[in-house]
Amino acid sequence: MNINANPEDARLTSGKNISYWTDSVQHAVQHPLSENIETEVVIVGGGLAGLSVAYCLSQTGMKVVVVEDGDIGSGETGRTTAHLVTCLDDRYYHLEKVFGKEKTQLIAESHQLAIEFVQRTVRKEKIDCRFECLDGYLFLHPSDNKDSLEREYLAAIAAGVRVVTVDEVPGLLHKQKALRFMAQAQFHPLQYLQGLCKAITENGGKVYTGTHATDIDHEGITTSDGFTVKAKHIVVATNSPVNNRFTMFEKEYAYRTYVIGALVKKDILPKALWWDTGDFESNPKVPPYHYVRLHPYNDQYDMLISGGEDHPTGDTSKTEIAEEDRYRLVEAWTRKNFPIEEVVYHWSGQILEPMDGIAFIGRNPYDRDNVYIVTGDSGNGMTHCSFAGLLITDLINGRENKWEELYSPSRFTLKESAPAFKHLINDSLSLLKEMLTFNGSEELSTVAIGEGKIMSLQNDPFGVYRDVTGGLNIVSAKCTHLKCGVKWNADELSWDCPCHGSRFTYEGKVINGPANFDLDAYHYDEINNQVTKI
Ligand SMILES: Cc1cc2nc3c(=O)[nH]c(=O)nc-3n(C[C@H](O)[C@H](O)[C@H](O)COP(=O)(O)OP(=O)(O)OC[C@H]3O[C@@H](n4cnc5c(N)ncnc54)[C@H](O)[C@@H]3O)c2cc1C
Numbered sequence: 057m058n059i060n061a062n063p064e065d066a067r068l069t070s071g072k073n074i075s076y077w078t079d080s081v082q083h084a085v086q087h088p089l090s091e092n093i094e095t096e097v098v099i100v101g102g103g104l105a106g107l108s109v110a111y112c113l114s115q116t117g118m119k120v121v122v123v124e125d126g127d128i129g130s131g132e133t134g135r136t137t138a139h140l141v142t143c144l145d146d147r148y149y150h151l152e153k154v155f156g157k158e159k160t161q162l163i164a165e166s167h168q169l170a171i172e173f174v175q176r177t178v179r180k181e182k183i184d185c186r187f188e189c190l191d192g193y194l195f196l197h198p199s200d201n202k203d204s205l206e207r208e209y210l211a212a213i214a215a216g217v218r219v220v221t222v223d224e225v226p227g228l229l230h231k232q233k234a235l236r237f238m239a240q241a242q243f244h245p246l247q248y249l250q251g252l253c254k255a256i257t258e259n260g261g262k263v264y265t266g267t268h269a270t271d272i273d274h275e276g277i278t279t280s281d282g283f284t285v286k287a288k289h290i291v292v293a294t295n296s297p298v299n300n301r302f303t304m305f306e307k308e309y310a311y312r313t314y315v316i317g318a319l320v321k322k323d324i325l326p327k328a329l330w331w332d333t334g335d336f337e338s339n340p341k342v343p344p345y346h347y348v349r350l351h352p353y354n355d356q357y358d359m360l361i362s363g364g365e366d367h368p369t370g371d372t373s374k375t376e377i378a379e380e381d382r383y384r385l386v387e388a389w390t391r392k393n394f395p396i397e398e399v400v401y402h403w404s405g406q407i408l409e410p411m412d413g414i415a416f417i418g419r420n421p422y423d424r425d426n427v428y429i430v431t432g433d434s435g436n437g438m439t440h441c442s443f444a445g446l447l448i449t450d451l452i453n454g455r456e457n458k459w460e461e462l463y464s465p466s467r468f469t470l471k472e473s474a475p476a477f478k479h480l481i482n483d484s485l486s487l488l489k490e491m492l493t494f495n496g497s498e499e500l501s502t503v504a505i506g507e508g509k510i511m512s513l514q515n516d517p518f519g520v521y522r523d524v525t526g527g528l529n530i531v532s533a534k535c536t537h538l539k540c541g542v543k544w545n546a547d548e549l550s551w552d553c554p555c556h557g558s559r560f561t562y563e564g565k566v567i568n569g570p571a572n573f574d575l576d577a578y579h580y581d582e583i584n585n586q587v588t589k590i
């Protein structure tokens with residue numbers, strides 16, 4: 057059970073809380089790169105995107121090397137809920153408005169292909185990851201327009217998706233109309249990654265964990281231990297691309313999202329996926345929605361895994377509900393809708409919402425043609441990342457792919473991006489102002505055990521956290537991406553940047569991009585009442 061796991065385990069994942077997935081697999085000993093090597097393709101990031109790309113390339117006979125700075129799946133893939141869907145979280149009626157009917161059909165087809173690809177791979181590589189096909193039910197959130205299900209139905213049908221309307225949702229405590237999306241899927245994401253890893257190495261690929269890529273360019277990468285991987289092609293699959301400091305953060309926005317795992321008596325719920333259409337009162341632009349699935353737990357119970365209550369990373373000001381209080385809301389909503397008993401897991405994670413609804417998969421903008429990224433995959437990262445394996449493999453092998461332009465990271469759908477871009481600039485300016493006007497010096501002794509605070513010490517902003525041993529952990533409060541001020545996240549014990557979603561442990565180690573460097577850490581000299589850089 058994960059609740060209040062040892063923060064030391066943050067090595068395994070991107071925060072204090074340990075997900076059920078991380079808790080239920082064996083962790084391999086880390087295998088860092090310890091020499092200079094050459095290969096055809098180097099892939100940075102050992103999540104679903106990186107390993108899907110590596111697997112597909114290795115299938116075509118290419119020599120691949122994966123470098124991952126934590127463990128396999130220690131990023132967002134270890135924190136997902138792993139629905140594989142054609143019921144997309146940016147509604148088809150929205151996608152049709154942005155991209156038109158024809159491209160929306162292509163979008164739907166790509167997610168369908170991704171599900172089929174995962175199914176094929178599971179069979180071919182004999183991966184024991186509880187992959188199963190099942191139906192999913194989308195029902196109306198009370199704050200959403202009454203006609204939104206009807207609109208979604210028509211747009212999904214026009215996009216070629218297998219969907220019907222139903223008067224009742226199996227498993228839900230209340231009778232409610234819904235859309236039933238056929239042939240969705242689910243799996244255990246980390247067991248799937250372990251299967252991919254095994255296949256990659258059997259195909260001659262190499263996977264290095266505990267290996268942080270500090271410098272990344274068109275010739276390859278250099279690690280924090282000073283070793284290099286020279287390569288003909290470079291794929292950056294770090295969720296938020298750490299090699300792209302200035303373009304992509306304008307096109308995607310980071311959100312935190314919250315998950316509980318609650319017990320339900322075995323076999324009382326049908327196997328299905330469930331979603332509501334999202335809370336338009338809390339955020340009309342990106343309405344946070346609830347997402348639910350089942351997973352076997354023990355002989356008596358299944359576990360209902362239920363998530364939602366998203367908010368922009370580092371910013372809970374709209375609702376004034378702090379990160380650590382969000383599980384309560386997820387639990388209350390879940391109890392209202394499903395017959396759950398005890399909550400045995402909770403964790404949070406990060407979602408990158410693309411400006412126009414679909415991921416960015418392809419060549420890195422303003423870079424050489426041999427550098428690729430995968431990012432912005434919203435709540436549909438399982439299919440987006442799997443599809444990235446197919447698309448990037450075609451691009452690297454010089455094969456035509458009809459999705460290349462659609463998913464291109466260089467696209468800029470102006471109508472969709474302009475308001476969001478304005479919002480980003482405003483946010484960054486107000487954060488900068490907030491930081492510049494912070495000048496009251498405070499006593500370090502006021503920081504209680506378990507508390508994190510931004511403090512002005514020697515006229516500079518610092519993040520100060522007092523850990524369970526009473527020790528002070530002091531880091532610079534200026535994000536290493538573009539210097540915005542970080543905020544304390546008492547749920548995951550991390551410093552989160554509200555500008556573009558970079559995150560750091562309380563010791564300053566970077567755990568989410570676009571930042572790729574740690575916060576400077578400081579030592580407090582009690583006698584001279586001074587902080588000095590470690
Ligand atoms: C709570 C939650 C629920 C979700 N539910 C769903 C769902 O039901 N269905 C769905 O389709 N999607 C879902 N998603 C989204 C999906 O999980 C993600 O989009 C997907 O897992 C992202 O995979 P990735 O490989 O891009 O990133 P990650 O899994 O984060 O992998 C990136 C890896 O790069 C590594 N890395 C970063 N920087 C470096 C560096 N410099 N050097 C070396 N390694 C580095 C990180 O350690 C990390 O392991 C959910 C996400 C969350 C958080």
Ligand code: FES
Binds near residue numbers: 305556557569570
């Ligand atoms: S993430 Fe961009 S400034 Fe922090």
